[in-house]
Amino acid sequence: MRVLRTLVQIAFLAGTVVLMARGIAGLTPNTCEAYCPFGGVAALLPLARYGQYTCRLTELNVSLMVSLFVLTIATKKSFCSWVCPFGTVSEWLSRAGRKVFGRSFHLPDRGDRWAMNLRYVVLVLVLLLTWTVWKGDLGFRAYDPFYILFTWGGHGTAAFSFYILFAILAAAVLVPFFWCRYLCPLGAVMDPLSRYGGLRVRRNPEACTECGECDRVCPHQIPVSREIEVTARNCTNCLDCVSECPESGALELSCYGK
Amino acid sequence: MRKAVIIPAAIAVLVVAAFATANLYRVPTLHFPFDVERPAEVGTVEYIVEGVRCRGTSMGFVKMTAEVPGMISVTTYARNNSAIVEYDPAITNPDRIREAFEALVERDGVRYQYFRALSQRDLD
Numbered sequence: 001m002r003v004l005r006t007l008v009q010i011a012f013l014a015g016t017v018v019l020m021a022r023g024i025a026g027l028t029p030n031t032c033e034a035y036c037p038f039g040g041v042a043a044l045l046p047l048a049r050y051g052q053y054t055c056r057l058t059e060l061n062v063s064l065m066v067s068l069f070v071l072t073i074a075t076k077k078s079f080c081s082w083v084c085p086f087g088t089v090s091e092w093l094s095r096a097g098r099k100v101f102g103r104s105f106h107l108p109d110r111g112d113r114w115a116m117n118l119r120y121v122v123l124v125l126v127l128l129l130t131w132t133v134w135k136g137d138l139g140f141r142a143y144d145p146f147y148i149l150f151t152w153g154g155h156g157t158a159a160f161s162f163y164i165l166f167a168i169l170a171a172a173v174l175v176p177f178f179w180c181r182y183l184c185p186l187g188a189v190m191d192p193l194s195r196y197g198g199l200r201v202r203r204n205p206e207a208c209t210e211c212g213e214c215d216r217v218c219p220h221q222i223p224v225s226r227e228i229e230v231t232a233r234n235c236t237n238c239l240d241c242v243s244e245c246p247e248s249g250a251l252e253l254s255c256y257g258k
Numbered sequence: 259m260r261k262a263v264i265i266p267a268a269i270a271v272l273v274v275a276a277f278a279t280a281n282l283y284r285v286p287t288l289h290f291p292f293d294v295e296r297p298a299e300v301g302t303v304e305y306i307v308e309g310v311r312c313r314g315t316s317m318g319f320v321k322m323t324a325e326v327p328g329m330i331s332v333t334t335y336a337r338n339n340s341a342i343v344e345y346d347p348a349i350t351n352p353d354r355i356r357e358a359f360e361a362l363v364e365r366d367g368v369r370y371q372y373f374r375a376l377s378q379r380d381l382d
C-alpha cells in the first residue's frame with residue numbers, strides 16, 4: 001500500500017519537476033500553475049462577475065478544481081498525500097527530520113487546533129488580495145512555496161520568496177506537514193468536503209488492542225485509536241495507520257460505511 | 259486492503275476527466291470591445307500569438323491592436339495563445355491587420371516584442 005502511494009507520489013512529483021526543468025530551459029511557457037486546482041478557486045469570482053479569467057488561469061484550472069472536489073468527497077484529502085508534489089516533499093522532509101532528531105515536534109493541542117485555522121485566514125486573504133490590491137494578478141505567487149519551489153523563483157517571485165520557501169521547508173523538517181497543516185489555502189477549501197469524504201479508515205474495536213500505534217504514526221495527530229470511523233477533516237488517507245497496525249483486521253478502509 | 263486501489267483509480271479517472279472537460283468549453287481571458295460603432299458587416303480573424311499568455315499580455319495585445327485602423331473588438335484565450343479580432347471589412351482585412359501588427363512590433367520592439375511570433379487563421 002505504501003509502495004503504491006509512493007509510486008503515485010513519485011509520478012506526480014516527476015511530472016512537476018520535468019515541467020519545471022522545461023520551463024527553466026525555456027522550452028515551455030507553462031509552469032505548475034497551469035495545473036494547479038487552487039487556480040480554479042482563484043478564478044471563480046472574476047468568472048462569475050465578468051465571465052473572464054484572471055491572470056494566467058484557464059479552463060484546465062477550473063476543471064482540475066472540480067475534479068479535486070469530487071476526489072475529496074469520494075476519498076477525503078487523498079490529494080494531499082497521494083498527488084500534491086509539495087505534500088510529497090513535506091512528507092519526505094519530515095521523515096528525514098524524524099531520522100535526524102529521533103522524533104518530530106508538534107504544537108501543544110490547543111495551539112495546534114488554533115493554528116490549523118490559520119489556513120482559513122490565508123485563504124480569505126489570498127482571495128481578497130487577488131481581487132483588490134493585486135487587481136486580478138496572482139500576487140500570491142511570491143508567497144506560495146509550491147510555486148516558488150517548482151518554478152524555482154519564476155515570474156512574480158522575489159528574493160524574499162526564497163526566504164519564505166526555506167523557512168517553510170525547514171519547519172517541515174521539524175513539524176510534519178507544517179505548510180499543509182497550518183497555512184495551505186487549498187487545504188482550507190477541501191476541509192468541509194473532506195469531513196464527509198466517503199472512503200474512511202474504520203477501526204474494529206473487537207480486533208483492536210488499543211496499543212496506540214496508529215495514533216503515533218498518524219502525521220496529522222488524529223487519535224485513530226479513539227475513533228470508530230476517521231472523519232477528521234485532516235485525514236489524508238495516507239493509510240500509514242492501517243499499514244502500521246499490528247492487529248490484523250483492526251483497521252481497514254470503509255467506503256460509505258461498507 | 260484492496261479498497262486502497264480506489265484512491266489511485268479515482269485520481270487517474272478524475273485527472274483524465276479534468277483534461278477532457280477543459281477542452282469542452284472556452285471562456286475568454288479578456289474580451290475588449292473598442293469604442294466604435296459596430297458596422298452591419300463584421301469580419302473575424304484568429305491570430306495565434308505566442309505572447310498572449312495571460313490577462314496582462316492580453317491587455318498589451320489590445321493596446322497594440324488599438325493602434326490598427328478598423329478594429330471592433332479583441333477576445334483572447336490564453337490557454338491556446340489565441341486572439342480573435344473583429345474588424346470592419348470596409349476598412350481593413352486580415353492580411354493588412356497582420357502587416358500592421360508586424361510593423362508595430364518592428365517599430366516598438368520593447369513594448370510589443372512578445373507578439374513577434376504570430377500566425378493567422380481566417381474565421382469567415
Ligand code: SF4
Pocket residue numbers: 203207208209210211212213214215224225244245246247250251
Ligand atoms: S494500531 Fe491497531 S491495534 Fe493499535 S490502537 Fe490502532 S487500531 Fe488498535
Ligand code: SF4
Pocket residue numbers: 201217218219220221222224230234235236237238239240241242
Ligand atoms: S495515518 Fe490514518 S488517520 Fe492519519 S492521516 Fe493517514 S489515513 Fe488518516
